[in-house]
Amino acid sequence: MADLSSLAFVEQALAERAQSQRLRSLHAVHPQDAVYVLKGDRRLLNVSSNDYLGLSKHPALIEAAQHCSRDYGTGATASRLVVGTYDIHQQLEHDLAQACGREAALLFSSGFQANMTLLPLLLDRQSLALCDRLVHNSLLQGVLASGARLSRFAHNDLAHLETLLRQAASKGYRRVVIVSETVFSMDGDRSDVEALIHLAQRYGAMLYLDDAHALGVMGPGGMGLAACRPEVDLVVGTFGKAFGAFGAFVTCSRALRDYIVNCCPGFIYTTALPPPVIGAIAAALRLMPDLEGDRQHLAHQADRLRGELHRLGYDLRASTSQIVPLVVGAEEGALRLSDWLEEQGILAMAIRPPTVPPGTARLRLVLSSQHTADHLAALVQCIQTWHEQ
Ligand SMILES: *Cc1c(COP(=O)(O)O)cnc(C)c1O
Numbered sequence: 475m476a477d478l479s480s481l482a483f484v485e486q487a488l489a490e491r492a493q494s495q496r497l498r499s500l501h502a503v504h505p506q507d508a509v510y511v512l513k514g515d516r517r518l519l520n521v522s523s524n525d526y527l528g529l530s531k532h533p534a535l536i537e538a539a540q541h542c543s544r545d546y547g548t549g550a551t552a553s554r555l556v557v558g559t560y561d562i563h564q565q566l567e568h569d570l571a572q573a574c575g576r577e578a579a580l581l582f583s584s585g586f587q588a589n590m591t592l593l594p595l596l597l598d599r600q601s602l603a604l605c606d607r608l609v610h611n612s613l614l615q616g617v618l619a620s621g622a623r624l625s626r627f628a629h630n631d632l633a634h635l636e637t638l639l640r641q642a643a644s645k646g647y648r649r650v651v652i653v654s655e656t657v658f659s660m661d662g663d664r665s666d667v668e669a670l671i672h673l674a675q676r677y678g679a680m681l682y683l684d685d686a687h688a689l690g691v692m693g694p695g696g697m698g699l700a701a702c703r704p705e706v707d708l709v710v711g712t713f714g715k716a717f718g719a720f721g722a723f724v725t726c727s728r729a730l731r732d733y734i735v736n737c738c739p740g741f742i743y744t745t746a747l748p749p750p751v752i753g754a755i756a757a758a759l760r761l762m763p764d765l766e767g768d769r770q771h772l773a774h775q776a777d778r779l780r781g782e783l784h785r786l787g788y789d790l791r792a793s794t795s796q797i798v799p800l801v802v803g804a805e806e807g808a809l810r811l812s813d814w815l816e817e818q819g820i821l822a823m824a825i826r827p828p829t830v831p832p833g834t835a836r837l838r839l840v841l842s843s844q845h846t847a848d849h850l851a852a853l854v855q856c857i858q859t860w861h862e863q
Pocket residue numbers: 583584585586587589610612655659684686687712713714721722
């Protein structure tokens with residue numbers, strides 16, 4: 475009889491990963507402040523985190539998290555529809571909708587969970603999803619879970635998208651949803667939100683945008699590049715990045731929000747976000763309008779970093795954000811550069827396939843508004859030394 479419980483497939487998968495140098499493992503660091511971490515006993519300048527404004531260490535967020543813990547406890551104790559909705563959840567949703575000038579906002583446990591579970595709410599087997607080639611894995615998982623037909627358009631190629639939309643028009647799909655990001659997580663470039671809105675309207679498609687890397691950093695009051703646009707049917711923003719906390723939210727119409735509350739398993743069957751997290755998010759939201767100087771400093775530093783790396787001849791994709799991909803190409807080379815920088819005191823993680831397309835292994839250099847001109851100079855100096863040796 476066949477052994478139906480054999481874990482040989484696990485051993486085999488791990489062995490294959492190891493063979494192709496793609497076996498990954500977890501390494502602990504201890505955060506010291508917004509820009510330094512301890513790894514073992516070594517202090518490293520962190521240029522890999524998504525804490526774009528350093529808010530995860532901001533006293534106002536820590537204070538608000540403590541305050542909410544004291545007043546409401548550490549956990550929300552139930553799902554939203556049972557007894558997990560507190561006044562702080564409702565107030566935060568109200569304030570988010572207001573900050574974005576949208577009818578409604580709704581909290582989610584995480585960006586991954588939102589994307590994974592919202593897309594099957596919009597798409598079914600008779601629908602078509604048109605996804606940018608570089609969209610985040612959580613968006614692809616959502617489309618796959620929906621059973622919809624998936625077509626991918628070349629990265630930021632609006633002519634290609636329009637061709638696919640035109641072809642779809644005669645196919646009798648129930649719904650067509652365009653899926654993209656505003657700032658792309660691995661390339662640090664942007665989509666043309668205006669043009670996407672225009673195409674969606676012209677071809678009667680829905681538009682779903684992931685604003686994870688723009689929220690806090692770009693747009694009116696730092697509220698992202700899409701969250702404030704009522705023409706976009708559904709926008710997902712995440713609080714684990716520039717907001718320095720955890721969780722996610724969607725902005726949409728009131729009707730769509732009601733539909734999600736009633737029909738979305740990823741909203742219904744999960745415990746509400748815990749009070750300290752709500753406190754931290756709310757504190758970050760209160761700070762947002764006053765962080766314009768931080769956002770400008772961040773944009774300016776990223777421009778300078780790109781200028782220096784371009785001068786050395788590096789391929790930085792079309793980055794125009796705080797995410798600056800230093801594309802090395804070969805996985806081996808990216809790992810070696812990352813290791814070497816770590817020896818010099820800089821933590822810059824290599825990102826390899828399948829997270830990025832084959833042949834485009836890179837260091838994903840990520841700046842924070844808390845990085846000073848000296849930090850930046852040290853980073854550039856190290857890369858230059860590597861480049862010249
Ligand atoms: C980080 C990220 C997510 C996932 O958000 P989490 O809240 O961390 O689960 C989704 N989409 C994009 C584009 C992201 O970069």
